[in-house]
Amino acid sequence: MPPTFSKSHTSLGSRKSSVFNFIQQPPQPDVYYVGVDVGTGSARACIIDTNGIILGLSERPITRHELKPNFITQNSTEIWNAICFCVKNCLRDSGVDPSDVFGIGFDATCSLVVIDEKTDTPIGVGPDFTDHKENIILWMDHRAEEETVSINSSNDKCLKYVGGQMSIEMELPKMKWLKHNLPGGIEKCKFYDLADYLTHKATGSEARSYCSTVCKQGLVPPGVDGSTDGWSKEFLLSLDLGELVEDDFRRLGGIPHKNGTFLSAGDVVGKLTIEASQELGLTTECIVGSGVIDAYAGWIGTVAAKVDHPQVSHLLEKSGDGTIATSCGRLAAVAGTSTCHIAMTKNPCFVQGVWGPYKDVMAKDYWCAEGGQSCTGALLAHVLSIHPASNELNHLAETSNLSKFDYLNLILENLVVENNTRSVVSLAKHMFFYGDFHGNRSPIADPRMRASIIGQSMDSSVNALAIQYFGACEFIAQQTRQIVEEMEKAGHEIDCIFMSGGQCRNGLLMRLLADCTGLPIIIPRYIDAAVVFGSALLGAVAAEDAVNEHLNSKGKITRRSSILESQRSQTSLNKVSSGGAHSPYTAPTATASSANMVALAYASSQSGSHHQFPSMTPMAEENVDYFNQPTQSAPKTFSDEDEDDSEDEQTLSFGSKQKVQQGLSQKLNALNLKPLSKIDSKTKDNSPGSKLWKVMDKLTGPGKVIMPSDENHPDRKLLNAKYKVFLDQCFKQQEYRKMVDLVEEENSKGLKIH
Template sequence: MKYVVGIDLGTSSVKTLLVSQGGEIKGEATAAYPLIHERPGYSEQDPEEWVKGTITCLKELMKSSGVAAEDIEGISFSGQMHGLVLLDDRNEVLCHAILWNDTRTTKQCRAIEAKLGDKLLDITRNAALEGFTLPKILWVQENEPELFAKAARFVLPKDYLRYRMTGNVHMELSDAAGTLMLNVPEAKWSEEILEAFGLSSNFAPPLVGSTEETGTLLPEFAELTGLSTSTKVFGGGADNACGAVGAGIVRQGDALCSIGTSGVILSYEEDKNKDFAGKVHFFNHSHPGAFYAMGVTLAAGYSMSWFKDSLAPELSFDELLKPVADIAPGAEGLLFTPYLVGERTPHADSVIRGSFIGLSGTHRREHLARAVMEGITFSLAESLELFRQAGINVERIISIGGGAKNPVWLQMQADIFGTPVVALNNEQGPAMGAAMMAAVGSGWFDSLKDCADQFIGYRATYEPNAANVDKYARLFKLYQQVYAATRSLNEGLQEFREQ
């Protein structure tokens, strides 16, 4: 039996999966590492921690599984997106990595918009947001010029880890799409953008595909982990691309609903000319020639965690949500907007905050709980509506994360989205997507689509309830009015918030 390893390099930890040719999980290991917050709005990490954590996990996988090193054919990666790792001419790290959730770059985002104008969306298909990589590069240029003068190139987090494993510097395409320097429709670096900001073409590493081989393990890395120098290493993918692959989102008509701390609606697309005017993200997918559109709700699962911790800390989530099944759609005239930390899609607004609208003395905790669930789902439905307006046909939605653990919430998603919602048998997320890329790269399958047929299993399908679909459609129109109605109120309240 042969095996592959999927490595998910997350923000707080690295997760590794050992997967057989039949798609069975034969081992997993996780290692945590710290975030560095030197100032408000700063979020950094030491790239060496990624390497140490990965070595720890791989050693544990080899020890616990008993699999022979020569039977592990390939390794691939999922990586946290957008993080800036600056390297000198010897490929040594120059400073801490600046992560996706670092917010110091608002000034640089406005500078990008001013310099590129409409060309930004034409080329990159994405708006300039603080999380992206180019604003971080410009911040270092402006604030640490002596350090930046030493920078020969940049990489993203998983690409740095892969370099340490193989000695070869590349950047994988689906991750490069989140830098604001890639011509997304043409799948190549934009010379126009690089030149506009004084960056040489060598500053951006050679691009590779998700299933493309980038080398084999260096002898020293193989020795540290117990793996073989013959193990092939493949490009991998951005965490959202890998999460989509791991959920089987590799065909036209499929979409993903992921409710974690934040929430994501993601759809598979093969038309490079889709234009969302920057209202949603549009990135290259891991499947060759494909793309994915993505909308984000910043406080999806976080809204539910906040509600539980604030009003029912003594209850489990199952206990808290059990009575919700007895409450009719609409929570007896109560709406909730999940803007607890601002919003991303369709309102890129850091000032807006959440609301309960219609609260009365007859509402009990279970009504509020249902309203929170519905509000989170309405927010995700706004992204889905943008997809449909752009001509994307969504035939089914695969639901993962916290929203897939509760049957009532799964049915609610089907009713609000007006689309069948499917739950997975075994949800492993981006690490499984990375393992699938290694499986295809190793020649086990001809494509990620073929691999998904073997590796992905489905638990249940929730069909929309026609009566509920009609009721939720009317509620959704009311929900969409809350943002505009509360925007100025939140601006006024901002002076009273703790800064």
Template sequence: MDLRGTEQARRLTDTHDPVLRYCGEDVPAEWPFPKLLWLKEHEPALWERAAHIVEQMSWLTYRLTGTWTTPLNSAAAKWHYRSSAADGVPTGWPVSLLNAVDLKDAVDKLPETIVPMGGKAGELITHAAQELGLRPGISISMSGIDAHAGMVGMNVTAPGTLALITGTSTCQLAQSRKAVFDPGLWGPFEDAVIQGEWTLEAGQSSTGGTVRWLLDILGGKLQQGEDRYVAADAAAAAVAPGADGLTILDYWQGSRTPIKDPQACGTIWGLTSAHGVGHLLRAVYEATAYGNRRILDMLQGMNVPTNQILACGGGTRSKLWLQILADVAQLPIALTEVPDAVALGSAMCAAVGANAFPDLASAGTAMVHTGAVIEPDPTTRTVYDEGYELYCETYTQLAPLFQRVKAH
């Protein structure tokens, strides 16, 4: 969510380095290198003192093992790391990209050891074992980015299914056996989850976060003495699909994909005196579903098959939200028996690292089981097709104004 590096991201993108082909041809401001470039330029003394640059996963692994390692998953998906050479891009860290923006010195601060998901990162050292009350020498396995661990925890390890990881933001993830390129995509990321396959990623910056924002704004407008998310569902469910013409853009934190616009703003339009709290809530749910459909349309245009959606995360606690997502996409949405797929995916990585299973796909077959399935309601198709067209057209019309608003 930290967009301070927007200008630095633009400069990285403007290098047109060949490695950018593997991240949709641009560098998102949310990713590490824009933040590092911002840090170097705005906090030079801190930059010079820093000996190691790592994410929290690598820091925790270091505390457990005493060695600096990083997940191949994160390196490939967020740090432009390449595990094989192609298209004039060598293996390893993106040195030519960093040279172009005077950030080459970052490479010396990055871990040298790269470990795939489910790979062994080391063994539990004595000091950490004492702190945790465990025995030294326990195998420490590498997991990955939370959303990617959720993908594993729902056993989305082969093409054909979309992983929908809900929360404050939403990530959409799919697997492909070949590299697929599109400027609206994050990726393709080689070996990021499954060795020999490519991970395709898209996302929405603010989904559950927008719902929470609206509930905070509404305050006491909802029933008291009841979980406010339950009350929100009840208010939204009382409104017909389409929210009586109320349209919202869910760009409270900019737009990730397929429109990559950090300047995009949250928008509410079409309000009349006939609209109430329920309309606002339903329109937010529908906006997040329209954003998901836009990503599905992108994948379809890339000939990436999506026959089913598997969902996990906080958003799945709302049955209404899941139904709206299914209706707008006109695809079934399945849940797994273990709702916290991110934790399960991490446990599966540990199991593979401990040699309980030969690979993540085998672990998924044994440990992941499908639960409820939400089928789309075909009677809502017409109204949601119209709402989706309005959603897309609203961004097209307002995009120039977003630039002017953010200039102040």
């Protein structure tokens, strides 16, 4: 039986990339931004300052219902209430005056919201059409299978810009399903992607985002491939969706530049309405930026990270002209249950099995591509849950006070020593794991793909589970290489991969990603909060002009016309959207996570100091560590006894189940903070995406880089050989399936004859 470990080998010292060790510029006086992220299971909000430092973070669960298989719905009112709850928590915990919040941004899952045109109230989407609270068809809802087939058989040119065919998870199939199943049809309806609905709820504006409409609803921006109106009248009429065509497509937001407003990421939607400002605890002077799909907020929140490594710095600045073109070549991998891969190009690149190219979604005249893996986090969880040693692993990890993944990594490390093996890669050399349990999104785009595992024995021990777990990690990394290679064949030039999400804490997986792809892996300052941080940057982009005006007047202008009104409403605000008073079991500490980060990262603001970013050192050929990625030493910020506290973690992780923020506020409040001052204004740049990139570049902060091993390293050579096996497993499965299907087709013909 494997030993019980008393302490995680991935200790504080091996996981730091802390902003505590980085010199920050003084923030601009009294200027803050709020970000809102709506995921599948929760709503989150954060508040940041002008260094991009998260001062407060709050999360609240949201429900989803599946009253019938493949029918999955949510409630837009519940989601808005959860958002308001989280924003007010952030304001309370950070101590920021609501009148000093200049901008707010929203991101959300790509789910379809249905609203009554006349009353602006929810319309039920079924299966219980009498329940008008359930007015969102969630992205993962698969009710519209026949409608998806019908749309894809049309061969309309818009399909070319969604990877060749619409996914059942996109929104036009859902609209078509409602046309034929909603009592009375869709005559009363108007439609929003969830992110666009949230900006509508906040401002009253009918503006739509290019991100939502181009990526998920079939809009082809004017000027692309002969498109004049964005929406195709002929296409929609052929689908029996004439209602969507009426009055220049009013139900979809209209025609760009005619009767509709369509915006790129962070463009100004408007200011908060009186009602929204009261519900959120903000003011009517707070400016709302155009929202994005959640994965795209992950791109915004990560790809401008800075690292101090000669090789990587050169790659990141190869097009360093100070415009958003600098981001081209930076692939964002937004990882969770699944993983999205987003990259930007100046010119369109059509990639097999990759959605897009999408024009104008981030910045005017730039294109984005979106690849993805159907299961990554879910794959690792599944592999652990189905193995005979699953319960034993749970017990051993719990008694060792480790996560299951940390425990497995330690087992693998121990097995390398026990078996006198060169490395963990060599330890698993005969495990060939192909993990498309849930179909393939990219680059094969084949939902029929399934898993295959070669090299299993009858060993049911935890050690065998560790080897299989390694195989799953290797599969994730090898498939990422496959996606990158297909993108590069189509014209992308991928230089680095910017990760986000909880998987970043798995040193084994990050090392495999670097060595399989041969690319540097950059881990952001905020691991779990990268997406909500990205949405806050949208608010900063939208508010830039207002902030400059405020700073030029030295903050003396009273710009918050509704401050007094908001203050008078404070008593009611405590009840709005939060369900009134809480019992101890439903109080914020029980139902939501929050973090007070008010003084974060200003510990080293010593006059005369230089801004330095610690970096990862390249791994020596003879000493590649697949579990721990040591950082370059940096000057200490806290006392030695603080530094030795294993409960603190300087990589900033804001998971609702994490305890990494315990005691942080007390330490930060003891810091000697410098006075606030404004920074010098710079020459205005009106190039496409200039505001977005300026904000991203300024606020994103430092990242940690994991360099791939030398290409001649034995593990790189072994992984290259196994990549050929991986590809063979992938394409042979399709070949085998086709061979069997042909036989079965002949068999069915024979049965009909007899």
